[in-house]
Every structure is written in C-alpha cells, then in structure tokens.
Amino acid sequence: MDEDGLPIVGSGIDLTKVPAIQQKRTVAFLNQFVVHTVQFLNRFSTVCEEKLSALSLRIQQIETTLNILDAKQNNKHEEALQKTEIVTENMRTVAKDPRYARYLKMVQVGVPVMAIRNKMISEGLNPDLLETPDAPVPAWGDDGNAEDSSDSESSFSD
Known part of the structure; x- marks a missing residue:
C-alpha cells in the first residue's frame, strides 16, 4: 500500500495467478x-x-x-x-426623305458626286448627308448648314 492507502499495482503482482476476465x-x-x-x-x-x-x-x-x-x-x-x-x-431617315432620296438615286446611277453636292447646296440641302443615308433627317428649317443659319440671323438683325 502507498501513503494514501491504495494498493500498489505493479511488477510485484504475478499476473498468471490473477483470474481471467x-x-x-x-x-x-x-x-x-x-x-x-x-x-x-x-x-x-x-x-x-x-x-x-x-x-x-x-x-x-x-x-x-x-x-x-x-x-x-x-x-x-x-x-x-x-x-x-x-x-x-x-423616324424619317435621309434615304426615306423624298428631298434626299433622288440625290441618293443619282449617286447609285453614277452621277458625279461633286455635281450632286453642288445641286444640293443650290437647293439648300446638306450634301454631307449623302454619306449617311441611315441618319435621321434634319428638321425642315435645320438642314445642318451652320452657314445658312448664320446668314439668316444676320439678315434679320439689320
């Protein structure tokens, strides 16, 4: 027994004499x-x-x-x-507008582009729109030419 009173199990016990579980x-x-x-x-x-x-x-x-x-x-x-x-x-495109459609037809037929552009300018239309047929058509008074609008303004100011 140890100092607490518990039995000491150790090498001092012969396990051959202990019964099997x-x-x-x-x-x-x-x-x-x-x-x-x-x-x-x-x-x-x-x-x-x-x-x-x-x-x-x-x-x-x-x-x-x-x-x-x-x-x-x-x-x-x-x-x-x-x-x-x-x-x-x-929306009305340049190609559908009758004012521009005839000029686009002239381009397709083979009329010289410079002649068409000159004709468009003489009629007050924007010749740059020939290159963009799917673009929306400008309003009747606004054809995209800044020069024309400034001329008309100056004529009213006199």
Missing part, C-alpha cells in the same frame, strides 16, 4: 459499444441527409428566383429594343 462480459461490452456507435452514426447520417436536402431545396428556390429575375430583365430589354425599333421605324 469473463469472455461473455467482454463480448457484451464490445457489443454495447458497437450498437451505440452504430446508432450514433445512423443518427448523424440522418441529420446530415436532412440538412443536405434542405440546402438543396434552398438552392433550387434561389435558382428559380434567379431564372424569374433573368426572364423579367430579358423581357424589359426586349421591350426596350422593340420601342427603339418602333422609334427608328417611325
């Missing part, structure tokens, strides 16, 4: 350990599967929401494009 008792302890471990792992697996299932459902909901938002954005974009197309269809 009952095998049935050892097997029962091992079986209990295995059963409890398997139950724990089964519960852990079930909880993990439930959480993964809930997470998968949440991801599907988010994907659905994103698809809906994307579809709405695409619809708005398409509507904006359609409105732009309608505006451009309604």
Whole structure:
C-alpha cells in the first residue's frame, strides 16, 4: 500500500495467478459499444441527409428566383429594343426623305458626286448627308448648314 492507502499495482503482482476476465462480459461490452456507435452514426447520417436536402431545396428556390429575375430583365430589354425599333421605324431617315432620296438615286446611277453636292447646296440641302443615308433627317428649317443659319440671323438683325 502507498501513503494514501491504495494498493500498489505493479511488477510485484504475478499476473498468471490473477483470474481471467469473463469472455461473455467482454463480448457484451464490445457489443454495447458497437450498437451505440452504430446508432450514433445512423443518427448523424440522418441529420446530415436532412440538412443536405434542405440546402438543396434552398438552392433550387434561389435558382428559380434567379431564372424569374433573368426572364423579367430579358423581357424589359426586349421591350426596350422593340420601342427603339418602333422609334427608328417611325423616324424619317435621309434615304426615306423624298428631298434626299433622288440625290441618293443619282449617286447609285453614277452621277458625279461633286455635281450632286453642288445641286444640293443650290437647293439648300446638306450634301454631307449623302454619306449617311441611315441618319435621321434634319428638321425642315435645320438642314445642318451652320452657314445658312448664320446668314439668316444676320439678315434679320439689320
């Protein structure tokens, strides 16, 4: 015995004289350990599967929401494009304006461009618009010539 009164277990004991542990008792302890471990792992697996299932459902909901938002954005974009197309269809271009269309036809036929430009200037039209037939037509009073507008202003100021 040691100073606390506990028996000293050590090399002084002959283990051959100590009785063996009952095998049935050892097997029962091992079986209990295995059963409890398997139950724990089964519960852990079930909880993990439930959480993964809930997470998968949440991801599907988010994907659905994103698809809906994307579809709405695409619809708005398409509507904006359609409105732009309608505006451009309604907008009169140089090629559609009868004042400029005949000069564009002359260019296609092969009339010298300088002659066409001179004719347009004499009629008060902007000859630079021959190069941009898809541009919007300037208003009747605004043909794009700054020189003409300054001349008209100066004539009124006298």
